[in-house]
Amino acid sequence: MRYLLLATAATGLCACIDIPEPPATFEAGDAPSFSEIDAFDLSDVETFETRTALFGDLHIHTTNSFDAYIFGTRSTPDDAYAFARGETIDNGAGVPITLSGPALDFIAVTDHGEYMGIVPEMARRGSELNKTETAQSIFGLTATDRRANFIQIGRTIVTGEELPDIYDREHMDSVWAATVAAANRAYAPGQLTTFAGYEFTAMEPVGSALDTQAGAKNLHRNVIFRGQAPDQLFTTLDSPNPEDLWDWMDRERAAGREVLSIPHNSNASNGRMFAGVTTDGSPLTVAYAQQRRRNEPIAEITQVKGTSETHPNIAPNDEWADFELYSNLIGAVSQSEPVRGSFVRSALADSLSLPGDPYHVGFIGSSDTHVSAGAFSEEDFFGKFPPDVTNENRQSVPEDPAAGWPEDVADVPDLIAAPQYGASGLAGVWARSNTRGDIFDAMAARETFGTSGPRIRPRLFMGGYSEMDLISPDRLERAYAGGVPMGSTVEAPGRLIATAAADPSSEPLERLQIIALRADGSEEIYDVACADGAPIDAATHRCQLPEGAVELSTCAASGAGAGELSAIWDDPNASETEPAAYYLRVLERPKCRWSTWDAVRAGTLPKPGRTAVIQDRAWSSPIWVKPG
Secondary structure, eight states: OOEEEEOOOTTTTOOOOOOOOOSSOOOTTOOOOHHHHHTOOOTTSOOSTTOEEEEEEEEEOOTTSHHHHHTTOOOOHHHHHHHHTTOOEEOSSSOEEOOSSSOOSEEEEOOBSTTTTHHHHHHSTTSTGGGSHHHHHHHSTTOOOHHHHHHHHHHHHHHTOOOTTTOOHHHHHHHHHHHHHHHHHHOBTTTBEEEEEEEEOOEEEOSOTTOTTTOEEEOOEEEEESSOOOSSOOOTTTOSOHHHHHHHHHHHHHTTOOEEEEEOOGGGSTTOTTOSBOTTSOBOOHHHHHHHHHHOOEEEEEETTEEOSOOTTTOTTOTTTTTTOOOBOBTSSSBOOOOGGGSHHHHHHHHTTSTTOTTOOEEEEOOOBSSSSOOOOSTTOOOSSGGGGSHHHHOOSOSSTTTOOOTTOOOOOOSSOGGGOOSOOEEEEEESSSSHHHHHHHHHTTOEEEESSSOOEEEEEEESOOHHHHHSTTHHHHHHHHEEETTOEESSOOEEEEEEEOOTTSOOEEEEEEEEEETTSOEEEEEEEEGGGOOBOTTTOOBOOOOOEEETTTTEEESOOBSEEEEEEOOTTOOSSSOEEEEEEEEEOOEEOHHHHHHHHHTSOOOTTSOOEEOOEEEEOOEEEOOO
């Protein structure tokens, strides 16, 4: 096995380009037609070699989502776009929130399609929806047990049987039309790309579907349109079956509306997201795999409700498998099951031996926050819902900081699982330009990556490379010319080039790792580049680095770190006959988790039993090897 390791300047593989000014500007208040948007011409921009890293969030909820409204969110899609541009908005609890870091490059508001905009209208006194029995049971002056009555709405999303008195399809269609119009108003090619999108909130009940604490297995998808969007959405109130969603998406595509869906929170699916059977339990077929791959090229690997890469129970040899785990089922305090079908890594491995390789997904991150804004910074984390700014929900500072924590302290479980939420994540694409077409095409091609918050830039290539291809000044052009990027499939194994650049405003990089997945379902983890030029142990395949240190009273971090790491690597167990998949995982130097930052600001120690230090990270999409 040979390694060539480089730690170079952070700008070494930026591959940045100057995007020309668009021929027309779109001011707030103007709604450009799709013909005007499509007229943005990038024919004079170099393509292929000059793709650049763009960062965005494809999972944002506003006041139009039934659950966001009930918890206090009043901000709109327009507010979400303002936040993405770097403006300050209200979180819904009177707290101003601002994006950490530069403006985002792209964003999609993805309110729940089910009852979109219905709950705010139910609350509006004098409206027809406000007069309904369901509305009065929640918002009426004599209403009792408002929370239980509201949960009735969530139950219908699980069962697919709507509440007739509030299922006003005309109102939902009008809110969706306004959502699309807001995306078009905010679209500024070369600056901020906005997509029309929504969430298909599929779930399967656990235990008794009517038990308020039973929860549900998560099968949610975010549906993103490349450009034109339909007048009416397909939601779980049409059918809770994701396969019916794909049929609808195929019809939309046939009508000229390009669309893809993005599964998320497979970690809370109890193995159902990547189950190895169809929704009704039938065996998988090649036709099923083709439809799923056509409609779902990428999946969320991280977001506020935890990481869906893997779990210590199914990856005992992965020392970093315990990162930001979320244990709740959706809508309950009951626990999810950490099984193989719940995590993308094991799904990728298992899929290699299934008909048609159905779980052939690239990776992104996104936030899934319900305050019209993503919280990506540990130091400035404001949570998922408006109430998450209170210590009652965060549970990260003792009632009396001077007295410290009592000996028997523990997190109190609640439907708002704020202590488990993570400051995550971001979607990354390597795109030719910051436009709808190029970003959507990058997602469809799986040339994507996810990060747990920092703007780390990972790249992965496979081909017939030499060491010179890694160290040459034109190494990026050589990488594309001599091989394929992340998201691609090749017939024969080749050498991997792995690179990553750190986020200058976050911690430096500690190591690069290649995750190798085999057709027998097995996995191997190889450190391939180490900060400070540290050696790699030949037996363990791990960097021989001293453990990074974090001073918990100040959150000052120290230890080995690099602005950029690069490696060229041969798989010692590569097979010419068996399929495999490889992806890159990038680890930062350890830092304080957001709950530790809360304690530091309060002048107390982190809560006992709570993870105090984490290693933020990024994941590239895989490269697949399919012999023959």
